[in-house]
Every structure is written in structure tokens, then in C-alpha cells.
Amino acid sequence: MRVTNAPASRKRRTRMIRAAKGFRMRRSKLYRYASDAVDHGRQYAFRDRRTKKRNFRALWQIRINAAARAAGITYSRLMEGLKAAKVALDRKILADLAVSEPKAFEAVVQAAKSAK
Secondary structure (H helix, E strand, O other), X not given: OOOOOHHHHHHHHHHHHHHOOOOOHHHXXXXXXXXXXXXXXXXHHHHHHHHHHXXXXXXXXXXXXXXXXXXXXXXXXXXXXXXXXXXXXOHHHHHHHHHHOHHHHHHHHHHHHHHO
16 A cells, blocks of 8 residues: 655645645646746745845935035945945945935034045
């Protein structure tokens, strides 16, 4: 008699169907289609966790550049000045300052300008 290990197989399939919750039509009901859909979804999630970091860094650079140009300096000169002034603020914090605290960002710009 062939042993199929039915409890473990059933559990594995049930886990896959649960992971496909929210998918449409047979992708959420049938194991074969749910398995493909979940595998693809996990590949996209893995890839896009890295893409998200890239996209946010680009957004921060755009915001810093816009605020820096309004203050009369380019992005590259600002970053060069901050490095020379040994100001250890990353792009995320600088972008937040540029949006929410313009006076503080202006002080940072002045520090960068005077350090060159």
C-alpha cells in the first residue's frame, strides 16, 4: 500500500490556499492556481522591498534639491558642503526638514555654504 502522508499534504495545501486569500476566482480556491499566484506574489514582494528603498531615496533627493535650489544652492553643492561641515544628516531627515521645518533646513544650508 502506498503511503501518501495525507495530513501533512492537506496542511501544506490549506496553508497555500490561506496565503491566497484576497485573490480572485480560482486563484483563491484551487491549490494549483493558488500556488502559482502566491509564488509570483512572493517573488514580486521580494523584488519590490528593494525597489521601494530605491524609490524613496530618489524621492528624498528630489525634495532636497527643490528646497536647496529655493535656498540658492544646488543639491550636489549642498551635499558637498554638508560633508565638509561634518553634518551627519541622512537624506531621509534632510527631506523631512525641507518639507516640515523650512527654517531648520535653511540653517543646514547655511552650515553647508559656510563650510566650503
